[in-house]
Amino acid sequence: MVGTSQVGKTSICLRLKTNTFIDSAFSTLGTDFMLSKLKSPDGRVIQARIFDTSGQERFSRLVSGFFHGSDLAIFVVSFDEIESLSELESKVDEVDEHCDPPPLKFLVLNKIDLPGALDGSWPLKREDVEAASEELGFDRIYLTSAKTGEGISELFEDVAKELLGLVRMDDGEDSEPHETTKLVDHDDYDDEDMGKGCCCK
Numbered sequence: 001m002v003g004t005s006q007v008g009k010t011s012i013c014l015r016l017k018t019n020t021f022i023d024s025a026f027s028t029l030g031t032d033f034m035l036s037k038l039k040s041p042d043g044r045v046i047q048a049r050i051f052d053t054s055g056q057e058r059f060s061r062l063v064s065g066f067f068h069g070s071d072l073a074i075f076v077v078s079f080d081e082i083e084s085l086s087e088l089e090s091k092v093d094e095v096d097e098h099c100d101p102p103p104l105k106f107l108v109l110n111k112i113d114l115p116g117a118l119d120g121s122w123p124l125k126r127e128d129v130e131a132a133s134e135e136l137g138f139d140r141i142y143l144t145s146a147k148t149g150e151g152i153s154e155l156f157e158d159v160a161k162e163l164l165g166l167v168r169m170d171d172g173e174d175s176e177p178h179e180t181t182k183l184v185d186h187d188d189y190d191d192e193d194m195g196k197g198c199c200c201k
């Protein structure tokens with residue numbers, strides 16, 4: 001999970017993990033780590049290591065160390081944090097600089113519950129996010145609200161789908177399973193376990 005401070009990265013993780021929302025003023029110190037079993041739309045399950053990084057500038061060097069080896073990076077911007085979009089390109093560059101090969105990339109526009117958010121009443125406009133998304137080569141934008149839960153399941157289902165694609169690619173006879181992703185036997189999967197675990201490694 002990557003993005004400037006206060007865009008809602010931790011809140012998205014919390015929604016995934018416990019299906020709750022806490023309006024907390026606590027900023028992440030450095031990076032938090034979670035293991036999460038994610039279910040793809042076709043029912044297959046993958047265990048992901050998810051790193052919830054701090055958006056605070058003072059942790060940037062520390063945080064970038066966690067980008068290394070990531071299979072997928074989730075970039076988060078939000079309507080009430082205008083610099084979250086202006087800094088998106090440098091965040092993308094930073095992640096690519098630390099990952100070889102570069103990870104898959106998802107773009108999330110969070111806090112769609114804010115009144116008037118989708119009508120352009122906030123500093124950050126949806127059209128500007130769409131333009132940046134196209135420019136930076138993202139396939140699509142996930143619209144989410146950690147507060148209401150809207151869009152969160154869809155986001156992580158697609159994450160699971162993409163990560164499963166990576167596992168399949170590494171599944172040749174001579175190749176080892178991908179170091180950072182692991183298929184989980186469906187029988188071992190417990191729905192309550194969904195999301196015990198946020199950048200996916």
Ligand SMILES: Nc1nc2c(ncn2[C@@H]2O[C@H](COP(=O)(O)OP(=O)(O)OP(=O)(O)O)[C@@H](O)[C@H]2O)c(=O)[nH]1
Pocket residue numbers: 003004005006007008009010011012022023024025026027028029053054055056110111112113114144145146147148
């Ligand atoms: N209305 C609304 N508020 C949200 C949402 N997501 C997060 N917030 C609030 O936004 C603030 C920041 O949320 P965090 O999840 O801590 O943000 P963060 O990106 O993890 O911030 P850092 O850890 O500092 O990088 C908190 O007050 C949250 O309650 C959302 O979807 N809607």
Ligand SMILES: [Mg+2]
Pocket residue numbers: 009010011027028052053054055
């Ligand atoms: Mg946080």
